[in-house]
Amino acid sequence: MPLSRHLELLESLEFPEVKPRLRPLLHVVCLIWATCESYRSPGRLTILLQEICNLLIQQASNYLCPEGLLRSEVEESQRKLHVAVDTLSFFKQGFQDRREHLCAYFKENQEVRQWDFQSSLVFERLDGFLGRLLMVQDLLKTALDFHQLGKLEFSGIRGNALSQQVQQMYDGFQEMYGVFSESSYDCLDPQSMEFENDVCEFNRRVEDLDRRLGAIFSQAFDDAPDLEHAFKLLDIAGKLLERPLVAQDASEKYLLLIQMFIKDLDTVRAIYSQRVQEEAELGFSSVHKNMPTVAGGLRWAQELRQRIQGPFANFKRITHPCMDSAEGKRMTQKYEDTLSLLEKYETRLYEDWCQTVSEKSQYNLSRPLLKRDSETKQIAVNFNPQLLSVLKEMSYLEPRQMQRIPETAAAMFSSREFYRQLVAKLELMANGYNKVVKTLAEVEFPLVEEELRDIDLRLRAAEGTLNWKTEGIWDYVIQITNSIHGLEQRIQKAKDNVEEIQNIMKTWVSPIFKRKDGKKECLLSMDDQHDRMEKYYHLIRESGLKIHALVQENLGLFAADPTSNIWKTYVNYIDEMLLDGFFLAIECSLKYLLENTECKAGLTPIFEAQLSLAIPELVFSPPLEYGVKGGFYDAVEGLVTSIFGISSLVPRLSPQNGSPHYQVDVEGMAPLASMRSTLLDRVQSMMALCCGYRSAFSQYSYLYVEDRREILSQFLFLKRRLTPTKGSMKKCVGWSPSRCSTAG
Incomplete structure (x- = not known):
C-alpha cells in the first residue's frame, strides 16, 4: 500500500532526513481520506495521525539520545534540538495546510468532507513532547549564554574585582548545570516531573545570577572611560545583555552611551571651530607630518568624520528602544549636522585649491630647468616647490576627487613619473657638477679647465631657454648628465689615487x-x-713603484700632456707630498731614538757598552773613544745614515728638481738635521762620560799591571810590602829578591 511504503521509508531514514518526506506522507493521508470510505472517519484518521506522531516522537527521541543530550557539547545538543523542533513543527504546519486545502483531493461531483475533529486530539502527545523539547532548548540556551562568563574579563579601575566576581558566578553556574548532566532521568519524557522540578529550581537560581550580572555590567559601564570601551563592553557581553533581567538593569546605560556620543560630537565641533578660526587668523593650520596643505586638511576632516562614524555605526546595530527616544533622535540630528559641516569644509578647501592650481602649474612649468648661484657658481634644479606641492597634493587625493581637477594640473599629474625621473636626473647632474666645483684642487683645475668650460657652455641652455614643457629635454639631460658624471668619476678616481698615496x-x-x-x-x-x-x-721600494703607477694612472684620467707645464705643476704637488711623507717617516725613527736616549728617571738604557779588563788596559766593547773605527759612535751614526737612506729608495717624481731621489732635500731639512745633531751630541757626551768613569779606576792599576810573584817575593824578604816609590828605586839599582837572598 502507498501509505505503508511511506511509513517504512520514514522509519528507515535518519531523523534529519525525515522533513522532506512529511509532505508526501500527509498527501497520501489526504488521498486516503478522499478516496477510501472506510477510512473517511474522524476516529480512524485520528488514530492514524496519532500513530504517525508517535513514530516521529520515537525517531526524534532516538536521534536526540536523552541520556547524553545534557552531557554533550551544548552547541551540538542545541543543533540537534533545533532539527527536532523544526521537523515536528513542520509536520504540524503541514497538517494544518492540508486541512485547509482538503477540498482539492475530492472530485468535482464528490461531496467534500472536512476534518471536523480538533487538532488537539491528534497532537496531544506531540505537543507535550514539543513542550519538553522547548524546555530543554531554553535550558541549553541559558547554559550557552552563561558559558561566556568563563571568557569575560573587564578593564578599568574595578576590572580585576569584577572579573573575579564573574568567575565566581561562572563556577556557581557550572555547579548548578552539573545537576542535569549527572542525573539519570529521561529529560525528554514529558511525564518526568523530576526534570521539571530541577529546571524550575535552576531557573530560580539563574534569575539571581541575572540580577547579579546586571549589576556587574552596570558597574563596568560606569568605569568605561569613553565610547570605544563602552561598545567593546557591549561586544564582550554579547547575548548576555539580551537576557531580560540583565537587559532591564543595562537599559539606562544605553542613554548614557547616547549622552557620551553627544559629548563627543560637541568635542568634534569644537575642534572644527578652532581650526576654522586658526585658518582665518593665520592663513594656515597644522596638518599631518609630511603631508601637503590641502591633502592634510582633507585627511584631517576625514579623520574627524571617522571619529564619529565608527561609534554611530555601533549605535545603528543596537536594537534598543533608546534609539527612538527624544535623546536618540537629537543625537542622530547632531551627528548629521556635524557630518554636513565637515563635508562643506572639504568642498571649500578642495575648490579653493582647484582655482589656483592651474595658474601655479603653468607659471612654474615655464621656468628654466636650472639656476646658478652667481657667487659659488654652483647649479640647482629649478623645480619650484609649488609644483612639488601640486604633485604631492594630487597623489593624496582620492579618485572621486580627481575627476574635478583642472586639465593643466591633471596633465601634469599624468606625467608625474616623467617629472620625477627628470628631476632625479637633474639632481644627479647638479650634485655631480657641484661636487666637481667644490672639491677641485687648485692644481687640478687647469687639467680639466677646458672640459669644464665646454660643460658650462652646454648648461647655458638649461639655465635660460629650456623649460619643463620643452620637447626633447630628456635626451639633452641624459647627454649632459653622462658628460658630468664621467668627469666627476675621473676626478674622484684621481683624488682616490692621491689619497691612496x-x-x-x-x-x-x-x-x-x-x-x-x-x-x-x-x-x-x-x-x-x-x-x-x-x-x-x-716596503719603501714597493711603495715607490705603486706611487709612480698611481701618478701615471692620474695622467690618463686627466688626459694631460706629460710635457705640459700644468701637468708638471701637478707632479710637483705630488712630489712635495712625498717629500713630506719621507720627512714624517724619518722624524718618527729619530724621535724614537731621541725619546729613548733622554736623561730622565725611570728610563731604561737603549744601548749597552761593556767595560772589561784586557791586561794591561781597561777597554769598552764597543769602543767608546771618538774616532775609533767600528766604535760606538760609528754604530749610532750608521743607524742614522740608514734612517736617512730610505729617501734615496724612491725615484724622484719631478725630474726638474735636479736630483734622482729625495735624500738631498731631506738631509737639508733643518728639523731633521737638528734632531740628527742632537742625537750624535748625546752619543759623544755619553762616550766622554763613560771614558771619565773608566779613568777613575787608574789608581788601582797596580793590581793588574805589576807582577804578582815579584811583589810576593819582596814582601817575604822585607817582611813588608814596598811602596811604589821604593819599589821603583830597587828596580833602578838592579835589585832583585834572588840577588838579595844570595847576599844574605
Whole structure:
C-alpha cells in the first residue's frame, strides 16, 4: 500500500532526513481520506495521525539520545534540538495546510468532507513532547549564554574585582548545570516531573545570577572611560545583555552611551571651530607630518568624520528602544549636522585649491630647468616647490576627487613619473657638477679647465631657454648628465689615487729600529738590525713603484700632456707630498731614538757598552773613544745614515728638481738635521762620560799591571810590602829578591 511504503521509508531514514518526506506522507493521508470510505472517519484518521506522531516522537527521541543530550557539547545538543523542533513543527504546519486545502483531493461531483475533529486530539502527545523539547532548548540556551562568563574579563579601575566576581558566578553556574548532566532521568519524557522540578529550581537560581550580572555590567559601564570601551563592553557581553533581567538593569546605560556620543560630537565641533578660526587668523593650520596643505586638511576632516562614524555605526546595530527616544533622535540630528559641516569644509578647501592650481602649474612649468648661484657658481634644479606641492597634493587625493581637477594640473599629474625621473636626473647632474666645483684642487683645475668650460657652455641652455614643457629635454639631460658624471668619476678616481698615496706614506711612519720585542725594559735590538732595515727598505721600494703607477694612472684620467707645464705643476704637488711623507717617516725613527736616549728617571738604557779588563788596559766593547773605527759612535751614526737612506729608495717624481731621489732635500731639512745633531751630541757626551768613569779606576792599576810573584817575593824578604816609590828605586839599582837572598 502507498501509505505503508511511506511509513517504512520514514522509519528507515535518519531523523534529519525525515522533513522532506512529511509532505508526501500527509498527501497520501489526504488521498486516503478522499478516496477510501472506510477510512473517511474522524476516529480512524485520528488514530492514524496519532500513530504517525508517535513514530516521529520515537525517531526524534532516538536521534536526540536523552541520556547524553545534557552531557554533550551544548552547541551540538542545541543543533540537534533545533532539527527536532523544526521537523515536528513542520509536520504540524503541514497538517494544518492540508486541512485547509482538503477540498482539492475530492472530485468535482464528490461531496467534500472536512476534518471536523480538533487538532488537539491528534497532537496531544506531540505537543507535550514539543513542550519538553522547548524546555530543554531554553535550558541549553541559558547554559550557552552563561558559558561566556568563563571568557569575560573587564578593564578599568574595578576590572580585576569584577572579573573575579564573574568567575565566581561562572563556577556557581557550572555547579548548578552539573545537576542535569549527572542525573539519570529521561529529560525528554514529558511525564518526568523530576526534570521539571530541577529546571524550575535552576531557573530560580539563574534569575539571581541575572540580577547579579546586571549589576556587574552596570558597574563596568560606569568605569568605561569613553565610547570605544563602552561598545567593546557591549561586544564582550554579547547575548548576555539580551537576557531580560540583565537587559532591564543595562537599559539606562544605553542613554548614557547616547549622552557620551553627544559629548563627543560637541568635542568634534569644537575642534572644527578652532581650526576654522586658526585658518582665518593665520592663513594656515597644522596638518599631518609630511603631508601637503590641502591633502592634510582633507585627511584631517576625514579623520574627524571617522571619529564619529565608527561609534554611530555601533549605535545603528543596537536594537534598543533608546534609539527612538527624544535623546536618540537629537543625537542622530547632531551627528548629521556635524557630518554636513565637515563635508562643506572639504568642498571649500578642495575648490579653493582647484582655482589656483592651474595658474601655479603653468607659471612654474615655464621656468628654466636650472639656476646658478652667481657667487659659488654652483647649479640647482629649478623645480619650484609649488609644483612639488601640486604633485604631492594630487597623489593624496582620492579618485572621486580627481575627476574635478583642472586639465593643466591633471596633465601634469599624468606625467608625474616623467617629472620625477627628470628631476632625479637633474639632481644627479647638479650634485655631480657641484661636487666637481667644490672639491677641485687648485692644481687640478687647469687639467680639466677646458672640459669644464665646454660643460658650462652646454648648461647655458638649461639655465635660460629650456623649460619643463620643452620637447626633447630628456635626451639633452641624459647627454649632459653622462658628460658630468664621467668627469666627476675621473676626478674622484684621481683624488682616490692621491689619497691612496697618502695612505701608503702613512705606513712608513714607524720606527725602523726598536727595542727588542718592543719591550721598554729591553735594549735596542742589534742582532736583527740588518733584517729589519732590509724589510723596511723593501716596503719603501714597493711603495715607490705603486706611487709612480698611481701618478701615471692620474695622467690618463686627466688626459694631460706629460710635457705640459700644468701637468708638471701637478707632479710637483705630488712630489712635495712625498717629500713630506719621507720627512714624517724619518722624524718618527729619530724621535724614537731621541725619546729613548733622554736623561730622565725611570728610563731604561737603549744601548749597552761593556767595560772589561784586557791586561794591561781597561777597554769598552764597543769602543767608546771618538774616532775609533767600528766604535760606538760609528754604530749610532750608521743607524742614522740608514734612517736617512730610505729617501734615496724612491725615484724622484719631478725630474726638474735636479736630483734622482729625495735624500738631498731631506738631509737639508733643518728639523731633521737638528734632531740628527742632537742625537750624535748625546752619543759623544755619553762616550766622554763613560771614558771619565773608566779613568777613575787608574789608581788601582797596580793590581793588574805589576807582577804578582815579584811583589810576593819582596814582601817575604822585607817582611813588608814596598811602596811604589821604593819599589821603583830597587828596580833602578838592579835589585832583585834572588840577588838579595844570595847576599844574605
